[in-house]
Every structure is written in C-alpha cells, then in structure tokens.
Amino acid sequence: MIRVQIHLSSLLFNPTKPNLSFRYVYTIKPPKPSFITDYLINSLGLSPDRAAKAAQRLAHIRDARRPDSVRHFLKHLGLTDSHIQTLVSWCPILLSADLATTLQPNAAALQAHGFSGPLLVHLVRSNPFVLISDGVLPRLHFWKDFFRNDEKSLLKVFRRNRYLVHYDIAEKIAPNIELLRGYGFSDRDIGIVVMRINGFITRSPEAIKELIERTMELGFSCGSGMFLQGLSVVGMRRGEALEMKMEFFKKLGWSEDESQSAFKKNPKVLSLRVENIQSKLDFLMGEAGLDPSSIAKMPLLLTYSLEKRLRPRFLVLDMLKSHELLKRGCNVNTAMSLSDEEFMDKFVVPFKDVVPQLDEVHLSSY
Template identity: 30%
Template sequence: MFCLCCQGPQFRLVPNWGNAGHSTNYLSFLQRNRRFFTRSFSAVEVVAYDREKQPEQHSFTVSYLINACGLSPEIAASLSKKVAFETTEKPDSVLALLRNNGFTNAHISKLVKKSPAVLVGSVEETLLPKLEFFHSVGISGTDLANILSSNPIILRRSLEKQIIPNYNFLKSLVSNNEKVVTVWKRALRLHDVSKTVVPNISALRGIGVTQSSISALVISNPGVLCEISEKFDVSVKKVIEMGFNPSNRAFVDALVAIRNMTDNSWEQKLTVYRSWGWSENDFWLAFRSFPRCMTLSVENINIKMDFYVKKMGWRPSAVARTAVALAYSLEKRIIPRCSVLRVLLFKGLIKENINMYSVLVPSEKGFTDKFLFRYQEQVPQLFDIYQGKIDLSELGIGFEHRPEANER
C-alpha cells in the first residue's frame, strides 16, 4: 500500500508499512537502493495535480507507471487506458527480468511507453524464452536492450514462427550480429519476412541487383523492403525508367529516395536545387551519380550550396558533377579541407581552377598526401589549420563571398 507524504513543495509516494519494524525495513531498503531512487527516475517525486480534473491519474496503474517505469503523470495516465493491473506481481517480475538482462531505466521507460502491455505478459511462457533465444545467438546486454526498446513489437511476435526465421534470414544477408542488431532497430515492420521482404528481395535479384547492394539496402533502409510487393514493384519500375542500372549500387539508393519521398517533397527539393542555378541536366547528372542528394533536408542543401557556391566560388554545375559532396560533414570534412585549399590559393601554391572533386572526395590519406605533406615546408602551420588549431582569420584569410570562378 502507498501513501502520499508531503516534503516541502512536493509529494512523494512512499509505502505505508504500518508499524515501526516495517518502517525500519523501509529505511534500510531506501539506503540500499538510494542510487536507484535518486538517479533512476526523478519521477518518483510526483507533482501534485488537480484531483477533480484528473482523478484517473491516481489509479494504482498510473502510480506504478510513474514510480517504477519513470513515465510522466500525463503519459502514465494515457497508457493506463491501454493496460491496467491491481497488483505489482506481474509487472515487477517483468521489470526484474529486463534489468537482469541489461535494460537500464531509460530502456525500460522507452519500452513501456511504446508497448505498455509488456508489463502484464507472461514472463515464463513468452518473455523469458525470447530473451534466452537472443542470448543463444550472441545478442545480449545493451544490444538486446537497444533492439527491444526501439522495436518492442518483436516481443509480441511468435518465437518459432517469426523471430527465429527472421533472425536466420537476416543473418544470411548481413553476415554478423552487429548488423542484425542495426536492422532490427531500424525496421519497425520487419516481423514476417516471408510475406514481404523475401518476395521483394527475389524481385531485386531477378533484375540483376547484386548481393552486396541488397545487403547494403537491408542494413541502411530495411523498411523499404517491407512494402507490399505491388507497390514495391511500381517503385522498382520507376527507378529503371529513370535510367538506373540494377547492377550498380546507385540503383538501390535511388529506390530508397523514391520510396521515402512524397511527390510534394520531391518537387520541393527540385525547386531548391533550381534556385541555386541547377539546370534540368545538372539535376539528373547529380541524381544519377548520387541519388541521396534528394534525401537531404532543404536546410542541409541550402547550407552546403551556399558554402560551395558563394564562399568557395564553385559553379553550381561543378557541385552537380560532385553531388556526393553534399553529404559530407561541414565541420569534419568540408571546412577543414577548404581551409587548407584557401591558404594554398592565397599563397599561390596551387592553381585557381582546381576542381572540388580533387579536394573533397579523396580519402583522408589521399588528401593529406596531396595537399598537406606536399606543401608542409612552404606552409609549416598547414596541419594546424587543417585541425582547426589556427583560424583562417588569424592569417587574414576567410570564407568571404567570392564570385564564381572559371568552370572548376
């Protein structure tokens, strides 16, 4: 039984043990579990709210969801309409099992918020066998907690008919458990692979999509393969009509772009690229070489195009020819490399018409060999500039607006 005790401006739910001996046990329990109560869920402190307007929030279930699962009063009240219990026996056993299998308080909150029914499931008959299976194939601890808290619907699936077959199928495609974990976290609909995923993969193989491309698609965007076959086939046909070769990796990237975008979103991205000076030919050149250029956010596109065109002086058509550069990190790759380029240009060590592909696309080793080691003697501080230890402004150089240079 619980009672409300006033402590300052807040109320706390505490057990009403009834006698001094039990009170002593309660204090001992608090001392042993101080870390749990102080760090796990600050929601143990329940803010008093209007009983008349929200009387249902004081139910046993709501109190449990707040105190044991770390949910807010509002969320707990909402979830109590989907699941209810009068004793803590079942939910306590579920939470104990989860914690023993690597679930943190954050994992439990996330899991219960998405699937509150897990609290009243059978531990011995349903939950435990599934956890044991995951352990048997080497998925446990944080990996297991991440999977199930991200995609708790797995726990509602049949172990023999869905979970085990799905695991075996995914393992055959992606080779190791780490990648299986990634797929399970990303694909909320990847539960019965025999109905959608297997036929769709067969369709891709039938038109010449390579196994490596299929594996990459499964890992990066498994949800695409969960579409019903009729709709999936329409998307595949559309990508083929756009001129993509199924044997090239760009084919599945284009398929992802087509499947994940609405017509309105597609037109919006086209408008943005046109506003930066891309012609129709520029767009198709960019999209066919790097389909992911259409999955970037409008903000991302504008920031990168502004930097390349206005600050570096590269023509829009040059960016279209090196569309992959739109996906690079501004802070980690673009600015460090372009800072080096700007210094070398300022000192006249390289020609003005150097193209952006040779600067941004090479590997880390390729870039450092070509631009850092090669000019280290002439510019001793070049590595410090590349690593951000010296700002260009200290050298009287910056990324000010530049007129478009010759075609680069």
Template identity: 30%
Template sequence: MDEVLVMIGFKKENFLKKQMILVRNNSSLLFGLLAGTSKISILLPPSNPLTSLRLFTSKADDLSPKTPFIVKYLVGSLGLSSSEADKCSKFLSHIKSPSKPDSVLQFFRKNGFTEANIKRIIRSHSRVLCAKVDSTLKPKFEVLRDLGFSDTQITKLVTANPLALNYLSYCNVRPRIEFFNTFIDSNDDILKALSRDTCLISSSMEKKMKPNIACMRECQFSDERIRALLINEGGRVIGRAPKFLKSIVKRVNELGVPPRSGMFYHTFRCLCGVSLDMFDAKIKLLGSLGFSQSELSAILKQPFIIRLSAKNLCEKVDFLVKEAGCELSYVSRHPSMIGLSMTKRLIPRHYVMQLIMERGLLKKKIGLFHFVSISERNFLKKYIFSFQQRMPELPNVYLSASAGKFLY
C-alpha cells in the first residue's frame, strides 16, 4: 500500500491525515472502514427533467382517488412525500386548480430557484402557493433588487427564511435596511441576519429596535459588537421588549461582571438567549454538582455554557470528574472544556492520552485541557503521527474511539 501511494505521488502522512479527518466526520463510514467493508454509493438524480416529471406523476397516481387535489398536486409537481404534502396542504385545501400554484412555481424557477430550493420553501411556507405573482411576489423581489441585493442573494434569503416573504414590502424593508446599514456595511452580512430571524423585519422599529440599540449604547458596546449581535443573535436581542434587555443588564451587573469589559458583552449576549429563570436554574444545577461560588464565577467566563442543556452539563461534568479524574477547581479554571463535544473531542482524546501515557510515550505529564483544546490538525501531528512508529495501531485506536469503539 505504501509503495502504491508513493508511486501515485502521495505522501503517506498527508494521505492518512486527510483520510482520518474525512472519516471522523462520518461515523457510519468509519465503522465500515474499520471492518474493511466500507462502500460509498453515489446516487445521482435523473439528468432528464422529463424523467423526474414522470417519477413525480407516478407517485401522484399511486394516491387514493379520495386524496385531496392539492395533496396530489404537491406530490406530482414537487415530488413531496404523501405525508409532507398532507402537512403542507393544511392551509391550501381551498385550491382546486393548478393555475395559481403553477404560476408561483414557474416564478420561482424563472428567478433561479432550484427544485430543492422550492421544496424547502413550500415545506416551510406552503401558503406562498396562494400568492399572486404580479401584485405580490414580483414587488417583493423588486424591493430587494432596488436595495442592492443580487438575484443570488435573494434566492439564498428566501430559501433560508421563506417567512421573510410576508414582510418584504417597500415601506417595511427599506427603512430597516437603511437602519441596519449604520452598523452593517455588507449586504452579505445583512442577508445572514435576515436569513436567521424574521424579527429583524417584523419587529417595530420605534418600540423595539431603536430603544434596544440605545440600551446597548448605554452599555458602551461598540458598533462592531452591536453589528455582531445583530448578525448572530438577531431577534433575541433587537426583537425583544426593551424592558427585557434592561433586566439582562441588571442581572449582568448583579453577577459582578465589570461594566465596559469584554466579559460584560459576552455575558449579556449569552443571557439574551435564555430566560432569567433558566439562567438561575443552570447556576443552581452547577452548584449542586459541587462547584463553589468562586468556581461558578470562573465558569461564567464562558457564559455560553449556560445555554447547554441540563443533561449535557451533567454528562460532561460527570465525565471530566469521574472518568478523566479532573478536580472541580481544574474544570472551573478551564470551563471551555464543558463546551466541547463528548463524542468528537473529550472521550476520544482522553482515551488516546491515557494510552500514550501508559506506554511511556510522553516525557512529562500533560493536563487534559491541553489535549482537548488544541486543533485537530495539531493533535494529529503531535500525538498520533509522531507516535505512530512506536505504536502503529494509534491511528486506528483514535478513529475507533471517535466512533465509540474502544480497541483496548
């Protein structure tokens, strides 16, 4: 095998590295590889659209004669399953003719939407099939084009967030885009924000957006941080009632986080994503796991941990303490470990760490935090490939551990 790789111009180490990274991202492929029976099947869609149409039509023909027209239409025209079509037909039972939905589908296709795009839109917002193309859909697309959005960007927005179509009127969107442009100077970033949250075009500017921006200004947040909040948190921040944001600011102050510090911003951002009751419950849970008040304060340096589920928190703390042998004080000093994946990072790397330490491959003891926090590339280089000559089975050990299978 090694000679073959050299002959075709591959370095063995680079080949194995790419293979490991690829396989770790697909555990089902991993099991097949370890068993020596892996097969990759590539299923190509029919290249001829007439073939697809015949396929969809045959599906519709298989339905019961009593099946409502719109269900048959969705199965036959879009290739939805009967259960998907039945769910989508909830608000479409009045449609008895294909003329209007046909015109909507044709409009999307003419505007560059793929069949996969259209199916996604209909699954999320089937009512769009009731829209009038000339008086409803065309003006909404024209508004976005007038504001500088390309056809590709419009396709991405509508596909990612079909409900945005309900709010894309000239008088509703234009002032919001102009308002966002004071913080976000890229249409791609505005697109990202709108794609994630309809609140950015549905919430009241005067009652919510402007007061909430003013609140963030009072917290001394820079334009760059306000921009990040709009893009990544959207309605969870700007779409809230202003009194909610003020209660968040009060809670962050009560936690003793220094105003105007980076931690104030990160804690504020985290709390905007959870209710105050949930936040208090997570703090109480961490306390019940044995963390002292000072250790809890250290953990809050990584406030995203509060967003983890109670089950997730308990499992990770239990693993770190009971399996990995970490002291609670060590975990509190390195709280980012709690945010790492159990199956992809904590368990396989801890397993490898134990093995190479037992084999005496390390000259000095290294803490778990170092093992689990370094990048995948550096981990493979420092602890897999560098020890492979003395422990040839190490790559397989790491791969199998990543799939939940332990060789020793």
C-alpha cells in the first residue's frame, strides 16, 4: 500500500509559483499466517517461531485432511501428542506423508519384520524417517544384527544418527567398518563410536582417517582404553576449536607432555569451553593455591562444577586444615571425586561438632 503526502507550505507563501513536494510513505501490511502455520500452532501446540519454520516445508498443505490423518495414524501406533509435536518440529515433512502409499505400508512392513509395539514407537520417536524413507528394512536389520539384537543400542544409534537410514550398507557403511577394523577396532568399539559421535560412520573414509590420526597426535594410543573417549571428543569438535584449546593450555604453562598426559587421563577436558575452564583455573590457582603442573596431574578437577563441588569442598578442607584436623597426605583429587555422601561421611560428619561451620559450607553447594 502506498500513501502520498503533499506539502503545501510553499504554496501558501507563493501561490503564483507553487512548489509542491511529494513524499511517498510505504505501509507494509504483515502477511497473514498461512493455513498450515495456524494449524501447527492451534492443533499441534507449536510455538509461533517453530510453526513458521516448519510451515516452510509444508506450504503446499491447504486443509487439515492430510495432517489430521497423519496425527491419527501416529496416535494409533502409540505416540502421544507431545511425541508428535516434537517430531513435527524437526521433521515437518512427516505431516505431509501419504497415509495409503507411505505410512501404512511402511509401518506394516516394519511390524512384520519384528519392529512392532514399544520398539516401533521408540524407533519412530528416535528417527521418523523409518516411516517415510525407502529401503529402510535391510538397513535396520543390518544394524540390529550388528548390535546383536540389543534394542537399547539400536535406538540410541538411530537417535544419535537421524539420517543413518538413508545410507546404503554395501556402498557406505561396510567400507567404513572395514576401515575401522583395519585400525584395530573391535565391533564393540565401532558400536560405541557410532553411538557417541553423530554422523561418524557416514563420513568419508578420508575424514574418518583424519579423526583417528588427530586423536593419536594428542597422545592417545589406538587400541588403548582411553582412545575411544579421545576420539569421541575429537569427533565432536572442529579442528580449529581443538587447536585453540591446545594453545590455551600452552599459555597456561602446560608443557606438551603435561597436556598429553592430562588429555589421556581425562579427554573430557578438551570438550569444555575456555570460559568454563578459566573460571575454575582462577579459583584453583588463586584461592586453592594449586600450580598449573598440579592441575595437569589432576585434570578431573576441571570437569567438576565450580560452585557445586570445587569451591565448597575446598572450603571444607581448608577449615579442617586450619584446625589441624586434616590428615597429612590427603589427596585433593580423591576428595573431589568422592560422592556427596562419601565426602560428608569422611570430611564433615566426624568434625561438625568441633567445626560447626562445616555443615553450613557443604550444604551451600545444594
């Protein structure tokens, strides 16, 4: 819509030579929500933002017949309204699937091959593509056999790798499995990695080799107990992010040997944000008085919550030390790794009559 405004001030002062000025004002009316956007909000309960995003994939739907039939079918399988809402949020095309040619025959085929009842419900919740993709059954059978009919592992794999059902076993999956076996991975190791790292087994052989070699460069020995944990961290982080983390620890004062030793003891350190690590280091090297080398020997400290574990427990230990109640040789790392109940029994309960503040300090972490 365009409105025209005419300024007549010059005409009033000089009527013989009017100097009219025009200004065009554009008024844009917000577009009306589409039918499917309203449907997603009012019938499924999606937020306006999620509904608008999902509606981009469903703009061709003009009435409620198909989405209603899909919802009814999914409920018949055993999914709740909450399940359907979640599925449509990240897989909108599910709502546009044809009941007679896609959903019903695919579900019937899955049920006929043992994927029925609660297993089918959990499988659809983990990965709705099993209902709308072609060639799913052979791939499901392959992974079910690979995990020796362990349904929990199977569901975890398809929840972690939502597009896994799209990948051909012979062309894509089998060569990568053989590659990993060539590095000494057992089938159990492969299963763990597939469950932990999103999209790992569907990457190119070159990308998989690069991740393995990068993990080895960090000091993890291929085949060691900690290698899979290291690979999981490396596989979920971009190379640039890992380089920045390594540089951060170098500036902290860790030598290359100390860094590798710390990472091998606890690879999770590599997954922490720099800001998270820095706040803990400020406390550990400040109030707690630990030096960088000591922290490198106890990297588990960096994985604990500062406010819920490190600070209150250090205060308890410091109080005991000031009252000469802390035994010599008390290992800080051990004290931090104890469960709350174990820490309470060992460092709080025996001394709270002598140092009443202990109980208060420890409970402040809750």
